[in-house]
Amino acid sequence: xxxxxxxxxxxxxxxxxxxxxxxxxxxxxxxxxxxxxxxxxxxxxxxxxxxxxxxxxxxxxxxxxxxxxxxxxxxxxxxxxxxxxxxxxxxxxxxxxxxxxxxxxxxxxxxxxxxxxxxxxxxxxxxxxxxxxxxxxxxxx
Amino acid sequence: xxxxxxxxxxxxxxxxxxxxxxxxxxxxxxxxxxxxxxxxxxxxxxxxxxxxxxxxxxxxxxxxxxxxxxxxxxxxxxxxxxxxxxxxxxxxxxxxxxxxxxxxxxxxxxxxxxxxxxxxxxxxxxxxxxxxxxxxxxxxxxxxxxxxxxxxxxxxxxxxxxxxxxxxxxxxxxxxxxxxxxxxxxxxxxxxxxxxxxxxxxxxxxxxxxxxxxxxxxxxxxxxxxxxxxxxxxxxxxxxxxxxxxxxxxxxxxxxxxxxxxxxxxxxxxxxxxxxxxxxxxxxxxxxxxxxxxxxxxxxxxxxxxxxxxxxx
Amino acid sequence: xxxxxxxxxxxxxxxxxxxxxxxxxxxxxxxxxxxxxxxxxxxxxxxxxxxxxxxxxxxxxxxxxxxxxxxxxxxxxxxxxxxxxxxxxxxxxxxxxxxxxxxxxxxxxxxxxxxxxxxxxxxxxxxxxxxxxxxxxxxxxxxxxxxxxxxxxxxxxxxxxxxxxxxxxxxxxxxxxxxxxxxxxxxxxxxxxxxxxxxxxxxxxxxxxxxxxxxxxxxxxxx
Numbered sequence: 001x002x003x004x005x006x007x008x009x010x011x012x013x014x015x016x017x018x019x020x021x022x023x024x025x026x027x028x029x030x031x032x033x034x035x036x037x038x039x040x041x042x043x044x045x046x047x048x049x050x051x052x053x054x055x056x057x058x059x060x061x062x063x064x065x066x067x068x069x070x071x072x073x074x075x076x077x078x079x080x081x082x083x084x085x086x087x088x089x090x091x092x093x094x095x096x097x098x099x100x101x102x103x104x105x106x107x108x109x110x111x112x113x114x115x116x117x118x119x120x121x122x123x124x125x126x127x128x129x130x131x132x133x134x135x136x137x138x139x140x141x
Numbered sequence: 142x143x144x145x146x147x148x149x150x151x152x153x154x155x156x157x158x159x160x161x162x163x164x165x166x167x168x169x170x171x172x173x174x175x176x177x178x179x180x181x182x183x184x185x186x187x188x189x190x191x192x193x194x195x196x197x198x199x200x201x202x203x204x205x206x207x208x209x210x211x212x213x214x215x216x217x218x219x220x221x222x223x224x225x226x227x228x229x230x231x232x233x234x235x236x237x238x239x240x241x242x243x244x245x246x247x248x249x250x251x252x253x254x255x256x257x258x259x260x261x262x263x264x265x266x267x268x269x270x271x272x273x274x275x276x277x278x279x280x281x282x283x284x285x286x287x288x289x290x291x292x293x294x295x296x297x298x299x300x301x302x303x304x305x306x307x308x309x310x311x312x313x314x315x316x317x318x319x320x321x322x323x324x325x326x327x328x329x330x331x332x333x334x335x336x337x338x339x340x341x342x343x344x345x346x347x348x349x350x351x352x353x354x355x356x357x358x359x360x361x362x363x364x365x366x367x368x369x370x371x372x373x374x375x376x377x378x379x380x381x382x383x384x385x386x387x388x389x390x391x392x393x394x395x396x397x398x399x400x401x402x403x404x405x406x407x408x409x410x411x412x413x414x415x416x417x418x419x420x421x422x423x424x425x426x427x428x429x430x431x432x433x434x435x436x437x438x439x440x441x442x443x444x445x446x447x448x449x450x451x452x453x454x
Numbered sequence: 455x456x457x458x459x460x461x462x463x464x465x466x467x468x469x470x471x472x473x474x475x476x477x478x479x480x481x482x483x484x485x486x487x488x489x490x491x492x493x494x495x496x497x498x499x500x501x502x503x504x505x506x507x508x509x510x511x512x513x514x515x516x517x518x519x520x521x522x523x524x525x526x527x528x529x530x531x532x533x534x535x536x537x538x539x540x541x542x543x544x545x546x547x548x549x550x551x552x553x554x555x556x557x558x559x560x561x562x563x564x565x566x567x568x569x570x571x572x573x574x575x576x577x578x579x580x581x582x583x584x585x586x587x588x589x590x591x592x593x594x595x596x597x598x599x600x601x602x603x604x605x606x607x608x609x610x611x612x613x614x615x616x617x618x619x620x621x622x623x624x625x626x627x628x629x630x631x632x633x634x635x636x637x638x639x640x641x642x643x644x645x646x647x648x649x650x651x652x653x654x655x656x657x658x659x660x661x662x663x664x665x666x667x668x669x670x671x672x673x674x675x676x677x
Contacts, residue, residue: 050494053501057508092498095463096506135508226609231656253616256608258626267609274613275656290656310617318638321647322614329653337617384620 007061007127009036011120012051014044016074017110018066024113032120043067044105045078049089052103056093059136062127064104066119072109079107099130147284147332150247150304151219152191154454155427156333156362161420162427163448164221164335164364165189165439168198169209178209182216184436188443189218190451191248193335193429196223200260207241214245221306222246225254230270231279231290238280242301250306250335251276273307274329280305281330305330309363310337311348313385320351327360335429336366338379341387342415349424358424365419368431369442370408373397409442416446455484455576456549457583458491458569463502466545469566470503473542474513478503478568479533479556480520481548488583491547491569493520499547499568517541524552530559537563574605591661591668597654599640604657606633612654614638 013019019040025032041047044067052063065086067079083105090100104123108115144157155162165185170177185192192213196206203209210220222241224234238249253273257265271279280303282288287295295301309323323334339345345365352358370376370388373396380388392411399407419425428448432438443449460466470476478496486492500516507514519536522529524546533556537544543564546553549571556565573585588605595602604610608626615634618625622635641650659665 048494050497050501053498053505056505057501092463092502093505096467096502097509098505135505253609253611255618256626258608269610270659271656272609272611272613273616274653278653279656308617313615313617313619314621314632315615315619315635315638315642317642318615321638321651324651325613325653328651384623384625385617 005128005132006033006035007124007132008059009033009062009064009120009124009127010052010055010060011036011038012041012044012047012063012065013038014067014079015040015042017068017072017112018106018108018116020110021066021108021112021116024111025117028113030114030117032117033124035124036120043073043075043078044082045073045075047082047085049085049092052086052089056098056102056133056135059133061130061133061136062102062104062123064106064119064123066106066108066116069107069109098134101126101130102133148247148302148304150191151454152221152248153304153332155190155452158452158454160452161448162191162362162364163189163443163451164427164429165192165436166195166429166431166433167192167209167213167218167436168195168433169204169206171201171203173204175212178204178212179216181436182213182218184439185213186217187451188439188449189430190427191219191221193221193223193250196225196252196254197228197260198223198255200227200255200257200262202261207237207244207246210241210246211244219248220246221248221250223250223252224276225252226269226271226273226276227254227257227267230268234271234276235279235283235289238283238301238303239299242303247302248304248306249280250308251280251331252308274325277305277307277326277329277331285330305332307331307334308337309334310385311345312337312339312341312387316344320348320355320357323352324355324357327357331361333362333364333426335364338366338368338386338431339415340370340379340392341389342418343389344387346422349422353424358426362426363424364427364429365415365422365425366429366431367412367415367419368433369412369435369438370396370404371435372401372404372408376408409438409445412442413446416448455487455574456571457488457573457575457585458485458549458571460490460495460499460547461568461570463499463506466499466503466566466568467506469545469568470514470543475515475517475539475541476503477517477519477536477539477541477544479524479544479546479548479552480518481524481546481552482520483523483525483548485548485569486520488577489581491549491552493518496520496547499545521548524548524555527555527559530555533560589662590657590659591665592658598637599644601633601637601640603633603637606631612657 044065047065055063065082073079086105090103094100106119167181194206194210197203206222210222213220251273283301287300307326311319376388376393379386396404478500480491480496496518500518503516537560545566545568547568553565553567574587575583575585578584585605590604608624619632624630624632
């Protein structure tokens, strides 16, 4: 694995919390890796496993879903549903030999700009540690 | 209580004479050595009026109840062959009933059977072509009407003279429905009934009072099931893990109160007290002793429970 | 409806081993409703198979197509154009009727079932399905308070709860409700014990699978 590997990460962010937190992180000029592409979703309840699969198919090295704190979902339990879907898909990709850690679910509130930056940093670190997605390794070789 | 004698069953004769009947239980081995049946039978001969030969109990493969029953009868016991609905369809059942009667089996206990999920072949296909109540009716029709299920007539000397038994469990749920389920068995033509292990005497008394009230004990003989608790661990296991068995906390406490090495004696003492009550209880015609893998204790137990000598009829 | 669930990915991978072009065929009938083999599930499986191939550096094309139903020949016919594209394997995501109908219509194709057909049932809640019918061919649920003891009692008992019924659950598992507990309670609540007293006759299973594979011919509908 090359030292200069920059993972490609897709983040599905709820408009009520994580997306605003990302905004805040930006306006606070907090440092976080630029390799994360944020996809706005109206609620993590909108997150579907096929979205994450397509991201992986298109070359993402990691995918995460970021929603409101548990108990604070604007649609009551969208984030709980998303959590279950993430867990389900982690199990499925594990069976085809893709590290389940490449998928994650985070919860935060709109006011947690620094937390957002921290999540991006941490997750990026995890993916860097894992290296490029195994779906890309063979193609590169 | 005198009733018409329908078969050559010793158990039936004892019950009809009004004596307090005693039945035992013998589990066939998980192999084909007859020796084990013979050894277990020795503890039972002279101590019981008839012995249940279990039919692949807990859905574990064992020597067939018919074969083990015949072996037990050779040793001087009278077999009460158990037959479960799990493993045979109506064709095999009727065939086995005819065969059993031909070989001198006088009693048949009709059971649904434990689900194979518990056994050593959970992958097997179950049958349940007929249920236990249908089975009772089927045997009764063969014996009294001289007909197979198909309507095929049996010649007068070719009808299985079987004393028909079934199980009842006052401790399963729903509690209030239990006596009505027994009523169905009586309506289907059962001659005698043996209960699940009784520990909750209050619930049993309530059940029997209802059965007496409904006139069921006039139509069939009710035997009370007794299994002495060997140890506190066994009591706890039965309480927590066996569906359809209730072990009241008082019994657990009572066993707790004695040292471990005395718990078996205490268990036997408790069972003897129960039997004393059954002897006096209206509607109870005898006891069914289930000393599972504890057959060698039977001689001592029947003596302590004052159940011997057994009547010779 | 027919309740099915997708086979483990490992088993499906085994079906397409060494194959380069695969067609996944979904069904918009029962298996769409029970989230096992509709367009969405076809998409997920296709994606997983592609990712798996990418990971192994293996060439694999997975096409996706969902039919209105796979249990009617006119819809199976709609697949002709796709089949002509020559696939190494066709994976049906319908109940087991689907792959059989595909095999019958396209006998030269290698057709595999990607679902396990589980039972006839209904959704107790979103994501939870339970068996309610065993297709015995002679419905008698009206005799049992509107509940089916054949499919819902572990022993298909017809005359009341067995001795293993405890606390409303079956002896085989605390996850399985004792249907006889419900039937008996309903009968008692409705004061219908007398109606319920007669022994249910021995079931005639000849209308069930036991009578051999079944077929219905409705002359007035046959062209």
